[in-house]
Amino acid sequence: MAERLVVIGGDATGMSAASQARRRRPADDLEIVAYERGRHVSYSACGIPYWIGGDTSGPDRLIARTAAEHRARGIDVRLGTEVTAVDPGGARVLVRDGDGHEQWTGYDHLVVATGALPVRPPIPGIDAPGVFGVQTLDDGEAVLRGLERTGVRTAVVVGGGYIGVEMAEAMLRHGLQVTLVDRNPQPMTTLDPDMGRMVREALEGLGVTVVSGSAVRGVLTDDTGRARAVATDDAEYPADLVVLGLGVRPNTALAQDAGLPLGAHSGLLTDRSMRVRGSERIWAGGDCVEVLNLVSGALQHIALGTHANKHGRIIGTNIGGGYATFPGVVGTAVSKVCDVEIARTGLKEDQARAAGLDFVTAVIESTSRAGYYPHAAPMTVKMLAERGTGRLLGVQIVGREGAAKRVDIGAVALTAGMTVGQMVDLDLGYAPPFSPVWDPVLVAARKAADAVAADIARPAAGSPDITPG
Amino acid sequence: MAERLVVIGGDATGMSAASQARRRRPADDLEIVAYERGRHVSYSACGIPYWIGGDTSGPDRLIARTAAEHRARGIDVRLGTEVTAVDPGGARVLVRDGDGHEQWTGYDHLVVATGALPVRPPIPGIDAPGVFGVQTLDDGEAVLRGLERTGVRTAVVVGGGYIGVEMAEAMLRHGLQVTLVDRNPQPMTTLDPDMGRMVREALEGLGVTVVSGSAVRGVLTDDTGRARAVATDDAEYPADLVVLGLGVRPNTALAQDAGLPLGAHSGLLTDRSMRVRGSERIWAGGDCVEVLNLVSGALQHIALGTHANKHGRIIGTNIGGGYATFPGVVGTAVSKVCDVEIARTGLKEDQARAAGLDFVTAVIESTSRAGYYPHAAPMTVKMLAERGTGRLLGVQIVGREGAAKRVDIGAVALTAGMTVGQMVDLDLGYAPPFSPVWDPVLVAARKAADAVAADIARPAAGSPDITPG
Incomplete structure (x- = not known):
C-alpha cells in the first residue's frame, strides 16, 4: 500500500x-x-x-x-x-x-x-487600517491598495532591517515622504555599527528620515480610526501609511x-x-x-x-529514498536600497564575541572596477579574522553596483575554513570592467592578515619583558 | 653598507x-x-x-x-x-x-x-604600416592614430582570445566593419567549444564577421605599402587596419x-x-x-x-626581510564583449584530459537575478567534476551583467579542493535583485553532483553482471 x-x-x-x-x-x-x-x-x-x-x-x-x-x-x-x-x-x-x-x-x-x-508589537493602534505587514501576497495587495488612496503623502516604516530598508525604497518610489523608525542605534543591525552607518547615510541621501534608537509606542489614528502618525517616546511622525518591517x-x-x-x-x-x-x-x-x-x-x-x-x-x-543533508549556514545575506548594495557573511563583531571568539578587524576602501574604467564605484569591505589562527570569521560589504555578490567569496572561504592569509592570493577574476587588479576582497584579506600578524607580534598585556640570555 | x-x-x-x-x-x-x-x-x-x-x-x-x-x-x-x-x-x-x-x-x-x-607570426606584410599590436601604451596611441586616418572603414582582428574579442569590440565602437580571423574552430579557446560557440554567436550578433579555423597567411598591402587586407588560405578580408591579438x-x-x-x-x-x-x-x-x-x-x-x-x-x-609565497593559480579569467560576460576557472575538458583527470560535466541555464526582477539576464554555467571523487575541476560561465564574477565562487572552491557535492548547499548571497533563489552556480553544482553519482552507479563497461546471492 x-x-x-x-x-x-x-x-x-x-x-x-x-x-x-x-x-x-x-x-x-x-x-x-x-x-x-x-x-x-x-x-x-x-x-x-x-x-x-x-x-x-x-x-x-x-x-x-x-x-x-x-x-x-x-x-x-x-x-x-x-x-x-x-x-x-x-x-x-x-x-x-x-x-x-x-x-x-x-x-x-x-x-x-x-x-x-511577522513580529507585531502589542502597541495601541497596531491593528488600525493603514498599518501593513509585508509577508504574504495579500499583504502586498493591501499595501498597494493603501497607496492608491487619495491624499497619501507620508509613510513610516517601522524597523531598519532588510525588509525595512527595502520597503523604505519602495515607498520612495511612490513619491512618499518616508520616515524609518528603528529602536536600534543604526539601521541594518546585521552589520557592525560602522558599516550600518553607511546604510544610514545612504538612506538619508535618498531623502529618508532615519530615526534611530527610538521604539515605537503606538500608532495614532484619525477620527475614522485610520492610521495618521507613529509615536515614539519623543516625537510623532506623520504616517498616512505604516509599514511593519520588524522581522519574523x-x-x-x-x-x-x-x-x-x-x-x-x-x-x-x-x-x-x-x-x-x-x-x-x-x-x-x-x-x-x-x-x-x-x-x-x-x-x-x-x-x-x-x-x-x-x-x-x-x-x-x-x-524519496535518497540521501541528503544540510551542512549549516555561514550567515550570508545581500540586499540593496536604491543603488547601494549591502552584504554580509559570517559573524559581525558582537556575534563573534558571543561565540567566544576573539578577532582582529580590517576595513578597506576600493572600487568595483579598475579606477579608470567607467562606473568604477567605491566599495567598503570589512573583514574579521580570528586572533592567532587568522581564520576568516566574517565579511561585510557596502558599495554600489558589483559590491554585494563579492560576499560569496567570503561565504565559500568561511565554508572551507580558510584563513585570511590563505585568501590573500586567491585567483579571483580580474579584468578592468570587473575589478581593480587587486580585488577589494583581496585587499581586505591582506589588511586582515597584516592585522593578525601585528596582533601576534604584540607583547601580551602585563606579561614580563623577556630579557635575552 | x-x-x-x-x-x-x-x-x-x-x-x-x-x-x-x-x-x-x-x-x-x-x-x-x-x-x-x-x-x-x-x-x-x-x-x-x-x-x-x-x-x-x-x-x-x-x-x-x-x-x-x-x-x-x-x-x-x-x-x-x-x-x-x-x-x-x-x-x-x-x-x-x-x-x-x-x-x-x-x-x-x-x-x-x-x-x-606579443606573438607576431613571420608572415608577409606583418610589419606593414596599419598593422598594430596592443601591448604597450605606444601601441595604443598608434592604433588611435591609425583610426584617425581618413577613409578607415574596415578592421581585421587576428586572434580570437581575450585581447582579440576586446579589440573587436573596440573597433566596433569606432564604427568599423570588423572581421575576426582565428585559426581555432571557435574563438575564446580558454573555454570549451560548446561555451566558445556562445561567444561566437555574441560576436556575430554584434555584427562582427567571425572567420574560424583559418590561419592568416599574409597582410596584403596597397601601392604605398600600407595594409589593405588580410589573406587566409581561402579568402581575403579588407583591412584598413589590422590588429594582432595572438597572445603573448x-x-x-x-x-x-x-x-x-x-x-x-x-x-x-x-x-x-x-x-x-x-x-x-x-x-x-x-x-x-x-x-x-x-x-x-x-x-x-x-x-x-x-x-x-x-x-x-x-x-x-x-x-624586504618578510616572508611571502605564491601558492599557484587556478586559472581564473574574466572578460566581456559588449554586454556579454565570459568567465572561466580551473580546467576545461582538454586541459583536464591532459592532466590525466577524468571527469563528468554539467551545463545549466539560469538567470542573473530572480526571474521576475528587472534585467534578469540569461546565464549558462558549465562545471567539470572529477569522476568518483566529485572534486570540482572547472567552471565556465557565459552570460550578461552579473555573470562573470560569479566564477570567483568556483575559484575559491577550487583553491579549497571542494567537491561539487559540498558546493550544492553553499550559503551564497540571495535576494531577488542579485540571484534567483538557487544561485546559477548552485544549480550547476547540483547537476554536476548528480552526474558524479550517476557515473558511479553506472556499471563499468564490459564488467560482468552481478547476480545477487
Whole structure:
C-alpha cells in the first residue's frame, strides 16, 4: 500500500519537499497532500517589496508554481486549509477546511513547514487600517491598495532591517515622504555599527528620515480610526501609511503544542537530514527551524528563501529514498536600497564575541572596477579574522553596483575554513570592467592578515619583558 | 653598507617588488634601481583595449604611478634603459642607456620582470604600416592614430582570445566593419567549444564577421605599402587596419642567455617564494614566469596583471626581510564583449584530459537575478567534476551583467579542493535583485553532483553482471 506524506505549509520548504519526493516516488508508492491555510503556494515573499516598489508586477509573477500546477504533478494541494493539531504518537494531524470542519488524517511522513510570523508589537493602534505587514501576497495587495488612496503623502516604516530598508525604497518610489523608525542605534543591525552607518547615510541621501534608537509606542489614528502618525517616546511622525518591517519569528505554536523540540529562538530543532530531533517520521525546514551557523557553532534562526528551498529539497530527497543533508549556514545575506548594495557573511563583531571568539578587524576602501574604467564605484569591505589562527570569521560589504555578490567569496572561504592569509592570493577574476587588479576582497584579506600578524607580534598585556640570555 | 636591488622591467611585477621592498627597507639599507627600456612604468596593459574603445582616456589614466612618483619614493627608475645581459656568477647586469652606452653594474638582489612579447607570426606584410599590436601604451596611441586616418572603414582582428574579442569590440565602437580571423574552430579557446560557440554567436550578433579555423597567411598591402587586407588560405578580408591579438609568450631571451632555468612554455622557473630555481639572489615574476596550476598540478604560462602584481608584492616582501609565497593559480579569467560576460576557472575538458583527470560535466541555464526582477539576464554555467571523487575541476560561465564574477565562487572552491557535492548547499548571497533563489552556480553544482553519482552507479563497461546471492 502507498505511504502518505502530509505537508503543513505550501511555500518554499513544503512544496519543494513535496515536488522532490514526487519526482523520486510515483503516486502509487507515495500519496502527497499539502495543506496551506492561505490562498497561494510556492510564492516569493522576498519579492514583495519589489512588487510594491514597481520593479515587477504581481502577484502572479511572484508565484513560482500554482496549486493547479502542483496538482497536475500529483500533489494534492488544499488551499484555505489549516492544520490545527499534530499528534505524533498517533501519526496524524487535525485538519480544518475552509468551512471550519475538522478531521484527523494520518501520515507516514510529515513535513512541518509552517514558516515564520511577522513580529507585531502589542502597541495601541497596531491593528488600525493603514498599518501593513509585508509577508504574504495579500499583504502586498493591501499595501498597494493603501497607496492608491487619495491624499497619501507620508509613510513610516517601522524597523531598519532588510525588509525595512527595502520597503523604505519602495515607498520612495511612490513619491512618499518616508520616515524609518528603528529602536536600534543604526539601521541594518546585521552589520557592525560602522558599516550600518553607511546604510544610514545612504538612506538619508535618498531623502529618508532615519530615526534611530527610538521604539515605537503606538500608532495614532484619525477620527475614522485610520492610521495618521507613529509615536515614539519623543516625537510623532506623520504616517498616512505604516509599514511593519520588524522581522519574523518561527511559527511553531503548532509544533510546540505537539511536544516537538524547540530551540532558544523558538525554532524547531532538526538533525542534519532535516528530521525533527527525536522524531522518526517528522521533518521540518525553512523559516520555522533553527540552523547551525558553521562559524559560531551556534544555532540561529534565519528566515531566508534560499535556505527554505534547500531544506525542502533535502527533505524531499530523504523521503524519496535518497540521501541528503544540510551542512549549516555561514550567515550570508545581500540586499540593496536604491543603488547601494549591502552584504554580509559570517559573524559581525558582537556575534563573534558571543561565540567566544576573539578577532582582529580590517576595513578597506576600493572600487568595483579598475579606477579608470567607467562606473568604477567605491566599495567598503570589512573583514574579521580570528586572533592567532587568522581564520576568516566574517565579511561585510557596502558599495554600489558589483559590491554585494563579492560576499560569496567570503561565504565559500568561511565554508572551507580558510584563513585570511590563505585568501590573500586567491585567483579571483580580474579584468578592468570587473575589478581593480587587486580585488577589494583581496585587499581586505591582506589588511586582515597584516592585522593578525601585528596582533601576534604584540607583547601580551602585563606579561614580563623577556630579557635575552 | 647598503645592499643593491636591481629590477629589470618597470611594470607590474618590477615596480610592485621595488615599492614593497622600499616600504620595508629604507634607502640607507637598500638601494633600488629599476631599468625600463620603454617610456612608461606601472601601467595597465589590460586597459589598452578599453582606452582604444573609448571607455577611458589615455595614456595617463592607465599609469598607476609615474617614474617621477617612484623616484620621489626612493626608487631610481631609468627609462629608455635596457639590460642586455645578466651575469649571475658575477652578480651583475649589463645596462645600455638611451645613448647606447653599455656598462656593467652589480646587484645583491635581482628581479627579472621582463614580461611577455606579443606573438607576431613571420608572415608577409606583418610589419606593414596599419598593422598594430596592443601591448604597450605606444601601441595604443598608434592604433588611435591609425583610426584617425581618413577613409578607415574596415578592421581585421587576428586572434580570437581575450585581447582579440576586446579589440573587436573596440573597433566596433569606432564604427568599423570588423572581421575576426582565428585559426581555432571557435574563438575564446580558454573555454570549451560548446561555451566558445556562445561567444561566437555574441560576436556575430554584434555584427562582427567571425572567420574560424583559418590561419592568416599574409597582410596584403596597397601601392604605398600600407595594409589593405588580410589573406587566409581561402579568402581575403579588407583591412584598413589590422590588429594582432595572438597572445603573448614569455620574454625570456635575456634569462635564457644567462643560463637561468626555463620551463616547457619558455617561462622562468621559480620556487614558491618567487626566487628563480637554483639562484640565491635572483627573483622573477609576472608574465615571464611559469606558474603552478593547483588543479592540474602542471606548470602554465598565464599573462595576467593580477598575478604579476601578486608576484611583485611577494618578491618585495621577501627581499624586504618578510616572508611571502605564491601558492599557484587556478586559472581564473574574466572578460566581456559588449554586454556579454565570459568567465572561466580551473580546467576545461582538454586541459583536464591532459592532466590525466577524468571527469563528468554539467551545463545549466539560469538567470542573473530572480526571474521576475528587472534585467534578469540569461546565464549558462558549465562545471567539470572529477569522476568518483566529485572534486570540482572547472567552471565556465557565459552570460550578461552579473555573470562573470560569479566564477570567483568556483575559484575559491577550487583553491579549497571542494567537491561539487559540498558546493550544492553553499550559503551564497540571495535576494531577488542579485540571484534567483538557487544561485546559477548552485544549480550547476547540483547537476554536476548528480552526474558524479550517476557515473558511479553506472556499471563499468564490459564488467560482468552481478547476480545477487
